[in-house]
Amino acid sequence: MKVSLNLIKQLINFELPPVDELVSRVNQQLGGVEEVIDLKAKYGGARIVRVVECEKHPNADRLSVTKIDDGGVADVPRDDNGYVQVVCGAPNVHADMWAIWLPPKSTVPASFDDAEPFVLDARPLRGILSQGMLAAADELAIGTDHEGIIEINECDIPAGVTLQAGASFAEVFGLDDYVLEIENKMFTHRPDCFGQLGVAREIAGIFHQQFNSPDWYNAIQEFADSDGLELEVFNEANGLAPAFSVIAIKNVDIHSSPLWLQCQLVAMGGKPINNIVDATNYVMFMTAQPTHAYDYDKLRGHKLGVRMAHDGEKVGLLNGKEYELTVDDIVIADGEGVIGLAGIMGGVNTEVSAETKNIVLECANFDMYALRRTAMRHGIFTDALTRFNKGQSPAQIDPVLKWLIGMVGGEQASPILFKNHSSLRQVLVDGKHWHGGLLIPKRFVEERLGVDFAENEIETLLKNVEFIVDDGNKYGEAGVMVYSPFWRTDIELPEDVVEEVGRLYGFDRLPRHLPERSIKPASKNERRELKQRIRRSLSRAGANEVLTYSFVHERVLKNSDQDPSRAYRLSNALSPDLQYYRISILPSLLDKVHANIKSGHDEFMLFEIGKIHDKKLGFNDENLPIEKTFIDGVYANKKPQTGAPFYKVRKNAERLMKDLSVEVDFVKIAESDSDVPAPFDAKRSAWIVANNGDNLGIVGELALSARRNFKLPDYTAAFSIDIEKLQKNLSKNQGYNYQPLSRFPSTARDISLKMDSNVDYAKVYACAEEVAKKHGELQISITPIAIYQPKNDDSTKTVTLNVKFTSAERTLEDKDIAPIIEEIAAMAAEEFDAAQV
Numbered sequence: 001m002k003v004s005l006n007l008i009k010q011l012i013n014f015e016l017p018p019v020d021e022l023v024s025r026v027n028q029q030l031g032g033v034e035e036v037i038d039l040k041a042k043y044g045g046a047r048i049v050r051v052v053e054c055e056k057h058p059n060a061d062r063l064s065v066t067k068i069d070d071g072g073v074a075d076v077p078r079d080d081n082g083y084v085q086v087v088c089g090a091p092n093v094h095a096d097m098w099a100i101w102l103p104p105k106s107t108v109p110a111s112f113d114d115a116e117p118f119v120l121d122a123r124p125l126r127g128i129l130s131q132g133m134l135a136a137a138d139e140l141a142i143g144t145d146h147e148g149i150i151e152i153n154e155c156d157i158p159a160g161v162t163l164q165a166g167a168s169f170a171e172v173f174g175l176d177d178y179v180l181e182i183e184n185k186m187f188t189h190r191p192d193c194f195g196q197l198g199v200a201r202e203i204a205g206i207f208h209q210q211f212n213s214p215d216w217y218n219a220i221q222e223f224a225d226s227d228g229l230e231l232e233v234f235n236e237a238n239g240l241a242p243a244f245s246v247i248a249i250k251n252v253d254i255h256s257s258p259l260w261l262q263c264q265l266v267a268m269g270g271k272p273i274n275n276i277v278d279a280t281n282y283v284m285f286m287t288a289q290p291t292h293a294y295d296y297d298k299l300r301g302h303k304l305g306v307r308m309a310h311d312g313e314k315v316g317l318l319n320g321k322e323y324e325l326t327v328d329d330i331v332i333a334d335g336e337g338v339i340g341l342a343g344i345m346g347g348v349n350t351e352v353s354a355e356t357k358n359i360v361l362e363c364a365n366f367d368m369y370a371l372r373r374t375a376m377r378h379g380i381f382t383d384a385l386t387r388f389n390k391g392q393s394p395a396q397i398d399p400v401l402k403w404l405i406g407m408v409g410g411e412q413a414s415p416i417l418f419k420n421h422s423s424l425r426q427v428l429v430d431g432k433h434w435h436g437g438l439l440i441p442k443r444f445v446e447e448r449l450g451v452d453f454a455e456n457e458i459e460t461l462l463k464n465v466e467f468i469v470d471d472g473n474k475y476g477e478a479g480v481m482v483y484s485p486f487w488r489t490d491i492e493l494p495e496d497v498v499e500e501v502g503r504l505y506g507f508d509r510l511p512r513h514l515p516e517r518s519i520k521p522a523s524k525n526e527r528r529e530l531k532q533r534i535r536r537s538l539s540r541a542g543a544n545e546v547l548t549y550s551f552v553h554e555r556v557l558k559n560s561d562q563d564p565s566r567a568y569r570l571s572n573a574l575s576p577d578l579q580y581y582r583i584s585i586l587p588s589l590l591d592k593v594h595a596n597i598k599s600g601h602d603e604f605m606l607f608e609i610g611k612i613h614d615k616k617l618g619f620n621d622e623n624l625p626i627e628k629t630f631i632d633g634v635y636a637n638k639k640p641q642t643g644a645p646f647y648k649v650r651k652n653a654e655r656l657m658k659d660l661s662v663e664v665d666f667v668k669i670a671e672s673d674s675d676v677p678a679p680f681d682a683k684r685s686a687w688i689v690a691n692n693g694d695n696l697g698i699v700g701e702l703a704l705s706a707r708r709n710f711k712l713p714d715y716t717a718a719f720s721i722d723i724e725k726l727q728k729n730l731s732k733n734q735g736y737n738y739q740p741l742s743r744f745p746s747t748a749r750d751i752s753l754k755m756d757s758n759v760d761y762a763k764v765y766a767c768a769e770e771v772a773k774k775h776g777e778l779q780i781s782i783t784p785i786a787i788y789q790p791k792n793d794d795s796t797k798t799v800t801l802n803v804k805f806t807s808a809e810r811t812l813e814d815k816d817i818a819p820i821i822e823e824i825a826a827m828a829a830e831e832f833d834a835a836q837v
Helices: 005-011 019-029 039-043 196-206 259-267 275-287 368-378 383-388 394-408 442-449 457-464 494-505 526-540 554-559 586-598 645-659 704-709 723-728 761-774 814-832
Strands: 002-004 033-038 047-056 064-069 084-088 097-102 122-125 128-131 178-182 232-236 243-250 291-295 303-308 314-316 322-324 330-333 338-341 359-365 438-441 468-471 479-483 603-613 627-637 664-668 680-690 695-702 715-722 747-756 779-788 796-806
Touching: 002 005, 002 196, 002 259, 005 178, 005 196, 005 259, 019 033, 019 178, 019 196, 033 039, 039 178, 196 275, 196 457, 196 494, 232 243, 243 303, 243 394, 259 275, 275 291, 275 383, 275 394, 291 394, 303 359, 314 338, 330 368, 359 394, 368 383, 438 442, 438 494, 442 479, 442 494, 457 468, 457 479, 457 494, 526 603, 526 627, 526 645, 526 723, 554 586, 554 704, 586 603, 586 627, 586 715, 627 645, 627 723, 645 664, 645 680, 645 695, 645 715, 680 715, 695 704, 695 723, 715 723, 747 761, 747 814, 761 779, 761 796, 761 814, 796 814
Parallel strands: 232 303
Antiparallel strands: 002 178, 033 178, 047 064, 047 097, 064 084, 084 128, 122 128, 243 359, 291 359, 303 330, 314 322, 330 338, 438 479, 468 479, 603 627, 627 715, 664 680, 680 695, 695 715, 747 796, 779 796
């Protein structure tokens, strides 16, 4: 957003401080200034001159030798009459004309920003010395015309100015200016600040000065009834165009805009085209309200309106490109088809040209979200879109259109026509402010900002930027009733008013002390604590946590055998690869496995804690999609391994449950069970079931199709656990009981038990655990060592366990340990006929 300080000065009633101080205040209280552009440095050398004599060049048919009255610029040779000789190649140069002269040693403005600016000098042209040059519009960077030099006529001069030879071109035409380029993102919530009028109001506010909008902007507008051109308007945009006003103007004259207007457009970052287009752009730059002009005689059926596009419709726009539209695009149409993209760019078929005699002016308001989606879809970004994107107020349409009508000339040839909205003046208070105010107690503001404001200070700060502030005491509150102006579409809550008061007062002036608060530690967030415990457990097991997007490509869903119709599709995705909310975390992890293997990681485990969204989950009380949190993990090993990967991942899941003090069983999935989540293979997976019967999740190997689609190694398995259900099954102490390490050494013994090969190892381990629990006065841990089976005898096997004993009271002796080992052996012999060896 470019802000011309010369224009700001015309809109305010006080003296601006030096530029450095102004920029500092704007940075603190309005928006980040990215650049300060000194236009005087660019145009300071240009002078207004009068051509006194003009003769043909004796050695060149297309050149003329002129004598100019430059008012006496220093260090420039001149003849006996005091005139300066300049050779000019423009066909329109003639005696007794006013022109713009670039003297020797001045820089051509069009080259000012080049790496090597073009600096003029006195040099001969076909044998005749020329002192500098008479400038064309493109050389001055205020247009594209190079057919001739700029001739200054009476209509080009700003009001109240008399031309004098030698006068500074920059000073006469307002280019002795500083332009502040403010970052657009700073004004995302402030549509009014995309116009000079809105920025001027805010600058007045931050300097604690009263601002008054021009009378035409906040007064109720009356439009005359007129006829002469048949025009029909329609609005079929399904509520996405809340305001659409048009008016026909006949007998317009298409020509270049006055030079003063062209210079003001340049200062605001615009490009002069012709008087009609320049008027629409000037109004937009001043008020932030985009407008558009159509050639009336090119409107088929003398109709103009707004509707949704039909699938496959095409439109050629002013940028010279053709676009294929969808049903989600808002378009401007005439009686036969599309002629423009609403709020973005007009069509080439109704462009105002030199032959145009009658025009239609349009001033409208469109849904900013719909326009943003259209712009992203087609890759079109314009100044008009930038402003509509921020949510312009529809209440400014009447005054802006009335002002525009006065700028374009011609004769009104139709009444003001609008569709789907009554006159917006009916929803305004005093023609300026929205109905409905916010009752704000003074203490409400002071408590949040930490300032005791003087009497009426809050009211003054708000009134400076044209809020209506009424004494709130009559409502029974020690505060004020605040009505926001119609251009402040961002004011909705009392806190919005507090923020406005703090900004205008100056956040840098607020007291710098911390608010009083209790030093009592905040209660722990159980969910956050659980996630941290999960991370610690899996990290100790060698797993690596990853963070992936909550959005995935449709390809990822299909590769994991998931149904994309169950996933919420984003209508305005960050990129084509992120179109759907994921319905489980696992596919995002599987998509990373092959890339890690290619990078040289042969064996690894990845896990992620994140949210999922599934249409099957339905909606919550606020009518928002229900989201659930899961912990998913995947283990992969490129090298061939013995056994099944299921047991590797089950071991990690089992360790995780043990670290969380959650007792679970791994239950085989029944063939009739249809709830197995993709991409798990039901035949090689198991449910993780808590003691109370809750199904916490699943652990298992993956379907062949998923392994193939994601290029996974054969030794791959995964788990998926519902954190909400897991949290419900945590024990009350959550494993936080502290046990100090014993001061006495531990003692360990191995026990080997020979048994029938059909006996499950789990039974042996459970037997030893049961004996250990009987001796609670000791800390006993059991670790499996080996399972041995002779090559020539598959009927028996030997299981070896390491039993570690620790006492918190004394050093243990063999007489303390041997009975427990014998007890394990006796129970094993009784339970499954095992013999100690």
